[in-house]
Amino acid sequence: MTASNKNKTKHVSYKKWGYLFLIPFFLVYGVFSFIPMISTFYYSFFENYMSGLKEIGPTFVGFDNYIKLFTEGDLLKYFENTIILWVLGFVPQIVISLILAAWFTDTRLKLKCSGFFKTVIYMPNLIMASSFAMLFFALFSNNGPINLILMNAGIIKEPFHFMSSTAGARGLIALMNFLMWYGNTTILLMAGMMGIDTALFEAAEVDGATPSQVFSKITMPLLKPILAYVIITSLIGGLQMFDLPQILTNGKGGPDRTTMTLIMYLNNHLYSKNYGMAGALSVILFLVTGTLSIWVFKAITGQREK
């Protein structure tokens, strides 16, 4: 009796626990993410907006919203803005991060206080983006501290109107993005660099390679996978850029909508309850980020199979 019982427990299948433990995730994802996404796609084929207090539609219009988005709206302009803002912040970010990561991992350089510097440069990443934007708005306003400093130093005679110049507003957003993300990127690249076999560096040193040769001939080629990951995830994040420009420009994307990003545009449609257009815009965003996501997915699964 006892023997057969023992045999039984040995053959107990734990399969059902696997499914059971997955229920909360998939249930919640289904209700709060998947169904909303499908219904968003569904709404993109309907004309549905508010005209005054009267709701127009929903009437099925096929691909009209998409056509409208590309022909009438400023979709391409906002797409261009988003990409420009991302590039402006990302290029200095990746350059500085590569240099810092190389320094921090350089065994000959032996930098002291690297823990302190890492702590400091990572900090802005955890700051509330909307507060950060509010702070920059206050600091860079026409009679704000930055203008006062520049005037006191004699660099400019009159206050520079950051918020009414395209270069000024875009520059501020890029600067904030840079400050918020370069610490994060540095740490990721450092992890990648520390994974490189130190024997390679030692061999290069014995052969008399200069630091810049080591960087371009050994570090960079071996860093490619993580570099690709950093670039694509940053681009996906960049396409979602919202808090910083929204708060900095009070949702207007000023001056003259040159800092209006795709998600700000989506947000405007949601607020004006133009659901058809908001749906079509979401689908386009989904397609773009979805394509990029597959890239990230391949990077992760490729790495795991190694």
Added chain:
Amino acid sequence: MKKTNQKASISLQIRRAISYIILIILAIISLFSFYMLFNNATRAHVDIQRGFSLLPGRSFARNFNNVINNTTILIVRGMINSIIVSTCTVMLSVYFSSMTAYAIHVYDFKYKKFAFNFILLIMTIPTQVGALGFVKLITAMDLKESFIPLIVPAIAAPAVFFFMKQYMESSLPLEIIEAARIDGSNEFYTFNTIIIPLLKPALAVQAIFGFAGSWNNYFTPSLVLTKATKKTLPLWIAYIRSADFTKFDMGQLYMMVAFSIFPVIVVYLILSKFIVQGVALGSVKG
């Protein structure tokens, strides 16, 4: 030979000096805006208008009281709301993400691979693409002005899942579970009483990131909450930005921004070691 050695050591010294200078400059740039924030939060409106100073002022207490007693901009209320939402979000997210990761790490079942790949694939899809459906859904469920649509979705957090899965692969031996089974422990009980305590280091890291993420979130709450008593901090920051700036007491304004930023900075400084270590863990390694 000696000469080249000397030359190499001099060039190393120079490179080291350059590194330190650039690091110090970057540290100053990173900290400058926060220093200005702290500084201006201690100064009175007139002083801020009159000119710029690197030294703190004497109006800290006054600005602080003004913010607390402000009856239109309910920063303290916003802070309480933010704490409620972020705490609940983080608890649900780390617990259920661990559970999901545990399911895939420990058990063998037919759709395991599919479930894992599915979660990885949705990890980088932005929540914003479903925003329209989300608004319609919560309106239909009568959950507008409620914290539930901000908290409950945290149960499905693909990035936290991925982190926990990585952590389990590196430091959760399956023998422990076997041992618990032999002792006759129920699987759910094993997970709660044996596994969760073992995951503590990873849970702590994810709790910090999750808390900051929820605390800083502006997009989703702006779709859900509009009542003054319900607003979270980022919504109040947006409100301040949209108010008439010229009529504002700047000392009070800086203090409000400080309220939203400094709690996170304090927590960060206490736990920075774990946080900086945790950043690299959840990503692809080269």
